[in-house]
Amino acid sequence: MRAHDSATAPTTIAVAPAPAAVPAPPAPAPAPSPAASADPGPAAVLASSPAPAPAPGRAGRQGVLLAALGVVAFSLTFPSTVWGLESFGPWSLVAVRSVLAALIAGAFLLAGRVPLPDRRHLPGLAVVAGGVVIGFPLLTTLALRTSTTSHAAVVVGLLPLTTAVLAALRTGRRPSRAFWAAAVAGAAVVLAFTVQQSGGALSAGDLYLFGALLVCAAGYTEGGRLARLMPGWQVIGWALVLCLPLTLPASAAALALEPVRLTAHGVVGLVWVAAGSTFFGLYVWYRGMAAIGIPRASQLQLAQPLLTLVWAVLVLGESLPAAAPLAAVGVLVCIAATQRAKD
Template sequence: MSEQDSATLPRAVTVNRGARPRAHRGTLLAGLGVLAFSFSFPATAWALEGFGPWTVTGLRGVLAAVLAGTCLAVNRVRLPDRRHWAGILTVAVGCVVGFPLLTTLALRTSSTAHSAVVIGLLPLATATASVVLTGVRPSRLFWWGAVAGAVAVVAFALEQSHGRPTVADAFLLGALLLCAAGYAEGGRLSRHMPGWQVIAWGVVAALPATALTLLVAVPSEPVHITAKAVTGMLYVAAVSQFAGFVVWYRGMALAGVARASQLQLAQPLVSLLWSALLVGERVPPVAPIAAAAVVLCILTTQRARE
């Protein structure tokens, strides 16, 4: 070994040792984000008991913007650089407007369990979007695990719907494509600014659209205020639309967008549990089998090197 190699070896070892805890911390934060998001569909179902779908979309966006704007003002955060605004608008369209609206419309005719499982395709879509946006290419083993997880989720969804796609599935497909772009772009931006600022500016940028939606929807949709509807609304506004993204985007920035996104393979199955406990839906008997397959795929993607 040359003298130059000896001099650079400790530094390389130090970098590798530093990268591993960073990735583990990112995985933990992303996992907390997945847990927070797993309540979103049951909470939306609760909100729909008292509000119309367009009202839910507009009100959750407006409430989240008030919360995010307050945080930005208190911390005296400066406006993002001009080069970041395209990404922030992608987050706004995908995660603040498109995904909430389309999933809420889907939940009018689809169960929370079925909707949650269809959205299980989101990790694969996010990983693909990440490759397009960042150029980072995960290993072949990673893709095998990601595709296998997506296949398991789709097979489970088709088994539950007897192999017939529905109108709700079309809404959910559009939702996951928009959300995947928002997730990938948000994860990329979180490498340049704190993750909470990414989603904060995203919900603030979407405020004109969400406020207009609310103003148009309230007169035309019936409102029945109940404790359950208000609880669901507050959750999707404060957590699903803001707080969950804070840890989610930070986790993706530390662990890598593609790798962190695969943790969401577990989200549909966790949502199934909440749908049974909170909404009273029946958990399908094949759910444990699907859960085992998904966990195996997650372990594969997390062990694969990018």
């Protein structure tokens, strides 16, 4: 009791006429704010701003690696589509690949208990779905019925420059003149190479190819923008799931109308374009674009036509053109220049 009384003595004499001589009671410690003390949890972390990024050099290297991995996955798309056409019709192949990719994406979304995307993101997801889930696969598959793999690579040769232009218009980012000079030079190298290999003649599938170019560039641009607001795998995942009301009935109708002749090549081609190109490829591609920017990532695709030719030799048995090594060196120089150029 004496200890208690002495401890409270300052409080008792605080009402004395000479307050200046009496020590004031200790101020209570400020209560921690809910924002500082509450554990945000996984859902809040995903919904909030991204965590502090690594050092720019490291983040840049990771972004380049992810985008380059996406380019490698995309470079196998045309050879895999040719294999898939051995077993399926063009409409069946596109519809079934989208359904299979959507099932894979849906499983990941369910396992991660990912909430539905915000309503404000739906228009952008619709552009991604129309461009890279439906538009590009359908138009290129129709083109590959009459065009060779090397000729179809002209689409990818123009795609980096088109994506960079659309990204500048959509996001307002303005790459430097050095970037544009290297991008145009790279596109010119790829165009000259592919046109030379095709003899300078336009095929009947060129209208499909140029249409695929435009819709894919739009899908890449919008997907890269959304990948800054949500994880890249969720961007392509929700785009695929949103297409299910269209791709499910389309698959049933196409499989009923087009003959199916299952072969090992056909099944492997279908599995790759669904799991490799459509889901995994776009997942790492959008992550890379979010890390290093859409214009820089898009220029890595200058290497895609040459990689496609390599796969065409190894997978389809086509011959490698003599000019391919020279074109590869020119493309690598242009890619290096675009990656070093500043915004």
